[in-house]
Amino acid sequence: MLSALLQWGADALVALGLLFITGAIIGMxxxxxxxTRVHAAGAVPFGAVLVVLGATLATGDAKLILRGLLVAAFLMLTIPSSAHAIAWLAEGRPDTAHEPTRQRRHPFGRKAGPTKPPRP
Incomplete structure (x- = not known):
């Protein structure tokens, strides 16, 4: 009974992880x-961690579960760092100037920027 429940939970974790990764791929x-593509890639570490944890839980071996947790921690540290580096490098590149960006707007609907000086 417990092993069947553990197997079902592991399968659910793998399926949920694959769903997150698929959503990130479609977003990218x-x-x-x-x-914005780098922002969509933020779901990849969470999905990868779910897949790794589901796969290690399916084995039931304590050593493999510990290794899976270490791999999950490594993924959570490295993937967001690389995404941050990509965003940092892409921010100032001239070939990304044609890409759409959001215009800064005033919270009440007026355009942001300098206003006319008051009349004397």
Whole structure:
């Protein structure tokens, strides 16, 4: 009974992880600019951690579960760091200037920027 429940939970973790990774892949393919694609890639570490944890739970071996946790911690540290480096490098590149960006707007609907000086 317990092993069947553990196997079902491991399968659910793997399926949920693959769902997160699939959503991130679709987001990286469909979003318009480099910076928004990097934002979509933020779901990859969470999905990868779920897949690794589900796969290690399916084995039931304590040593493999510990190794899976170490791999998950490594993924959570390295993938966001590389995404941050990509975003940092892509921010100032001239070939990304044609990509759509959001215009800064005033919270009440007026355009942001300098206003006319008051009349004397």
């Amino acid at each position: 393919y469909r979003l318009p600019s480099v910076l």
